Amino acid sequence: MNWTIFAVFITAWVLIGLATGIWMARRGHDPRWTLIAVILGPLFIPVAYERVERRPRSVSSEPIAMWGSEPDGTGSLRVMVGIDGSAESDHALRIARRLFEPGGGVLELVAVVSYDDGGKDETEALHVAKQRLAAAAAAMESTPVGMTVLAGPAGESLRWFAGERGADVLVVGRRGRGMSNRILGSVAEHLSGHCPIPVLVVAPEDR
Template sequence: MNATFEVLFVIAWLLAGLLSALWLARHGHSPLWIPIGLVLGPFFVLIALDRASRHPELVAGGPPDTPGRRSGPRVMVGHDGSAESQHALDMAVDIAAGRQGTVTLAEVLSYDDVVEGDSTPMIDTATRKLAEVTAQVNAVPAEYEVLVGPPGEALREFADKQNADLIVVGRHGRGLSERLLGSVSADLVAHSAVPVLVVEPHATRTENRPVAHS
């Protein structure tokens, strides 16, 4: 009887920590909290609740906006350096160029990559990479932003705040991280007030259409 109780206690301890850490990861924090959650068990619940109270932030951006340069739609594209996000950027540029619009590249970092009020290597690296990619966009005016928070929430919140007309994201493969932490594209489609275009990895231009509307 004692052995059964001990096993159930250990299972309950691990589940409490695991579920709290996964919930925290869905709210914009690093999955590296998962082993800590497993160790701390139910005590990790309070840590998760405290850390999950943060809201998405803009921590870096550029180049400076030029007043009056936008005569067409503003397209925000989620860009994390992957092949899928590059495909999404190509689609976003194509859409903006055909309508005299502009493109904003946005990468979303975890809260744990950022020290509040200070720059970090992760912010510096994301800023440098986005600046390099942005400089290669010649067909339309382009700028970039580094955000922190849950990816889906951060993209839709800042797209709405900045009066974007369309969010473009690439669809990633359904790996373990997506099953555990959730799909960014699914979050955007379900909750974004701004129209969303999910670009399939191997789809042609005519096969991609906005799938959510304000």
């Protein structure tokens, strides 16, 4: 057996699977698919193409009665805030409240889960996302607040939903440029370059 050819074959097999798994993760699916993709290699490509979803969708929603797709006539600024449980998103929410609550802002808190966690059955990730939103909403005082969980790629989902809901501004926290951001992409960068409504990107608190 020619071990060089065998090594090249195995390397190509793993790299094709890894690239396919990362593509699925970037498209809003659970990153754990990458492990299966590495094992199956090129055989996983048709599976990924058939399984991947193309559009974000709403999984759970408790909307604000005064927030529709058209301006409500009250002059309230409709502020959408991305919530993911990180220190950065908590800081972004505090900044949003500081800036917009005094002027009568209306907040909609939005979390995003993978397509795989946004199915018919409630997964642990979906349950955690709902609890996270409920805890953030409970901390509000007199501000009208709604909660929504979306399924899909985080940046694309927030961009789509902000447009669907007619938000006036979208607020998100920005993380450091770690390895996960390089591989899976930065939500803040995606929104800054593609969102049709104003985006407030809040830097980490220590900056």
